Amino acid sequence: MSSAAFIVIAVLTLAAALAAATLPKLIHAALSFAIAFVGVAAFYFLLGAEFVGLVQVFVYIGAVAVLIVFTILLTRRDPEKDRGFNWGGVVIALAVFGGLLWSIFETPALAVLAPTIKPLTVKQIGLTLMTDYIWPLQCVGLVLTAALIGALILVIEEKS
Amino acid sequence: MTPTLQLFLIISAALFCVGLLAALSRRHAIFILIGIEIMLAAAGLNFIAFWRFAPPPHQPTGVMVAIFAIAIAAAEAAVGLALVIAVYRNYRTTNVDELDQLKG
């Protein structure tokens, strides 16, 4: 696993996520949010889970990011900037980060290098989904249908 | 440095905290949703990192959980954004501080 690629992708992802969290203009934040997800997908490729990386690009950037920009468009008011930034949130986020770092460094079993594994093919993922994970698959289908119907009902305008 | 598991976990913890920052410190409802999505992505990254660094025998559990997490995150984003639009239609605001009609 290349360390140069790791550093580049890590810098890109964290910078884009920070930009998404702190930029005042909403559309810029939404677009850097999409870039952050490109970074996360690149991490998945680096880790050898290519299928998940492709699904990530497809779902998050192709669907969720488009949804977010559409919603920004439909709920616009002037001025478009977000007013007010709550600095208490920064304190809490830093505290949580400190706590997580402490727990990561306290666990010695985590300082391992990557073992060599056989690459996970799409065929194996498909087989596992259809045999071991068939119930979660059907439930996810149900959840997605419910979400689709629910979202439509929430935004449909009654023609009165 | 060759990436160890600790390094990946630190990155995903940092990503999670950036998402937490976005969700806690912004007042626009859509920013909060963006923060939640970033947190979900960080958790997925955590799962895939653990899957990759696991000792043999190698189970595909991490990859499965990440796939389901992405699907659920998409569904939740759709419903959340529909809620934001519905609230905007009725109250003409997306500032979550102004949505306090149930305040006792």
Added chain:
Amino acid sequence: MADRFPSRQVSAAVDQIFIQAKQWLLAWLAGAPDWVMQLASALINIAMLLGFFLTLFAAMSVLERKILGRIQNRYGPNRVGPFGLLQPAADGIKMLIKEDIVPARADKVVHFAAPILIAATAILALGIIPYGRNMTPFAIDGGILFFFAVGSTTELGVFMAGWGSNNKFSMLGAMRAIAQMVSYELPLIITTLPVVMVVGSLSPDAIVTAQGGYSLGFAPRWFAFTPWGAAAFILFFISGLVESNRTPFDVPEGESEIVAGHMTEYSGFKYATFFLAEYLGMFAISGLAVTLFLGGWQAPVKVLEVIPSYVWFFLKLSVLLFVFIWIRGTLPRTRVDQVMNFAWKFMLPMAFTCVIAAAVWHYAGRQLYGWLWSLAVVAVVYFALSRLLDTRRKFAPRNYRFAE
């Protein structure tokens, strides 16, 4: 029989000529570390891909206008060069020297990045298509999924173009374009499902090799010749027409309706980039249609296998591109609500029936029984849908009045 061996060797050599050229180029870097070799190999692939497709784009821009002209009973461009074939050079120079106007209150970064993003996604999509035997630039396991993942990123670029121009027409055009593209992504993806299901793999190479061989000695086993494959091919082609915003579905760029939609505020080189992205998207969709349904680089008859594989791919691609241009010259533009109705009420149910018909065909062992049943499934659903969605009864009969 013995005298055919030299010609077979010659044809095999010509078939692999690009691979041999690339190996020869890489031999110059023989002692370099591994990552340099990989990088050099990737760069050579990219250079060859870009070189070929940019030339094809230039050729197509003039050929399209000439063919459209002939359909409309006039000459196309015929001033620049013999038969007007050097027109792309003149177009290129014109686009490059035009002043680049950016609206004063436009969002500079977003306005600049939009055409780049759209062109980049179109070029990325071209990377996984097998152009010949062993000639896939980037052969990854989930190639088809990569194609669609990259294609769905185009919508974000279209939105950026519409929003970054700070223009209400651009925004409306962008929203219409995105609505259209999102609606037709579903039939596009679901019509590739039968192919993936029958082959059992998402890799384009595997899909092409699964269409090899000849049944009854002369008929190629392409998926377009099966009942479900023919229906899926037509649906895929129509969805490809919509995804590349071509007539009859070019509402986003219809001049008479919305100026130029999301491309209104772009001039000069950026407009040329949009144009390039549209054509490259067309090439990518046609290339994928050839791979999925028309057997990729396989020859249609065994005796013609002497012709190299990339020539066959290019011939099939040219036929599909000609059909794209032909449809543009023949059909008028549809209305936006007609486009949406067509997608959700007709194409989506038909796409699902293609999946069912393919399953029937595959699990009946691909015998005559399976062929007839899958043909029955497709035909029944098609006629049922066309009866249900019949709109003729909603309109009064026309009476024609002629000048007396």
